[in-house]
Amino acid sequence: MEDNLVEYQYKITRAQRRELNGHGSFLVLFTGLSGSGKSTLANTLEKRLFEMKIKTYVLDGDNIRKGINQNLGFSPEDRSENNRRIGEISKLFIDAGCVVLAAFVSPYKKDRENIKQTVGANNFFEVFVNTDIEECERRDTKGLYKKARAGEITNMTGISAPYEVPDNPDIVISPSTSPEESAESIYAHVKHKLLL
Numbered sequence: 575m576e577d578n579l580v581e582y583q584y585k586i587t588r589a590q591r592r593e594l595n596g597h598g599s600f601l602v603l604f605t606g607l608s609g610s611g612k613s614t615l616a617n618t619l620e621k622r623l624f625e626m627k628i629k630t631y632v633l634d635g636d637n638i639r640k641g642i643n644q645n646l647g648f649s650p651e652d653r654s655e656n657n658r659r660i661g662e663i664s665k666l667f668i669d670a671g672c673v674v675l676a677a678f679v680s681p682y683k684k685d686r687e688n689i690k691q692t693v694g695a696n697n698f699f700e701v702f703v704n705t706d707i708e709e710c711e712r713r714d715t716k717g718l719y720k721k722a723r724a725g726e727i728t729n730m731t732g733i734s735a736p737y738e739v740p741d742n743p744d745i746v747i748s749p750s751t752s753p754e755e756s757a758e759s760i761y762a763h764v765k766h767k768l769l770l
C-alpha cells in the first residue's frame with residue numbers, strides 16, 4: 575500500500591552519537607517467565623554499565639504497559655503488538671546511542687524474532703532467564719500465580735498461556751547463579767559491542 579511517507583535523513587547519525595558517547599549501542603532482551611529474574615538482572619547489569627559511564631536505559635514490561643502500551647492486554651495479539659512496540663522503542667534508543675536492557679516475558683518466538691529484525695541482528699542479544707515455573711511460582715513476587723491458580727487471571731504465562739523456550743539464545747541464565755555473577759557473564763558476552 576502506498577503510504578506517501580518519505581523518510582527524513584537525520585543530520586546527526588548513529589555513528590556520530592557513538593563517537594560522542596565513546597561507546598556502541600545495542601539491545602539486550604531478557605525473556606522468561608514472570609518472576610524468573612528479568613528485572614533484577616536488567617537492573618543489576620544497568621548499574622554495572624552506569625558505573626562505567628555508559629548510557630543505558632531499562633525497558634520493563636510493567637512500566638511500559640502502564641504508559642505507552644496501556645491499551646494492551648495479554649492475548650497473543652496484544653502481546654505481539656506490545657513486543658512490536660518494544661522493538662521500535664528499542665530501535666530509537668539504540669539510534670540515540672543507548673544500551674537498552676529490555677525485560678519482557680516475550681513468550682512467542684516469532685515476536686522475539688521480529689524484535690531482532692527491527693533492531694538488526696547485529697544489535698541484538700537474547701538472554702533466556704531459565705527459571706522454571708515451579709521456582710517462579712514459589713517466588714510469586716507479585717501474587718500473580720496465586721491469582722492464576724484461583725482462576726482470577728485467565729492467560730498467565732506458564733500456567734494458562736504458553737512460553738516458547740528460545741532455540742538459540744545468546745546467553746542462558748540459571749537461577750542457581752547470583753544476579754551479580756549473571757550480570758557479569760552477560761557483560762563479558764556483550765562488551766565487545768561497546769568498543770568504538
Ligand SMILES: Nc1ncnc2c1ncn2[C@@H]1O[C@H](COP(=O)(O)OS(=O)(=O)O)[C@@H](OP(=O)(O)O)[C@H]1O
Pocket residue numbers: 607608609612613634635636639648652653654656657677678679680681716718727728729730731
Ligand atoms: N497473564 C499474564 N501473563 C504474564 N504476565 C502478566 C500477566 N498478567 C499480568 N502480568 C504482568 O505483566 C508483566 C508481563 O508483561 P510483558 O509486557 O513483559 O509481557 S509480554 O511480553 O507481552 O508477554 C509481568 O511482569 P514480570 O513479572 O516482570 O514478568 C507481570 O507483572
Ligand SMILES: Nc1ncnc2c1ncn2[C@@H]1O[C@H](COP(=O)(O)OP(=O)(O)O)[C@@H](O)[C@H]1O
Pocket residue numbers: 606607608609610611612613614615677713715748749750751752753
Ligand atoms: N539468582 C537469581 N537471579 C535473579 N533473581 C533472583 C535470583 N534468586 C532470587 N531472585 C529473586 O527472584 C525475584 C525475581 O523477580 P523479578 O526480577 O521481578 O523477575 P521478573 O522481572 O522476571 O518478573 C526477585 O525477588 C529476586 O530477588
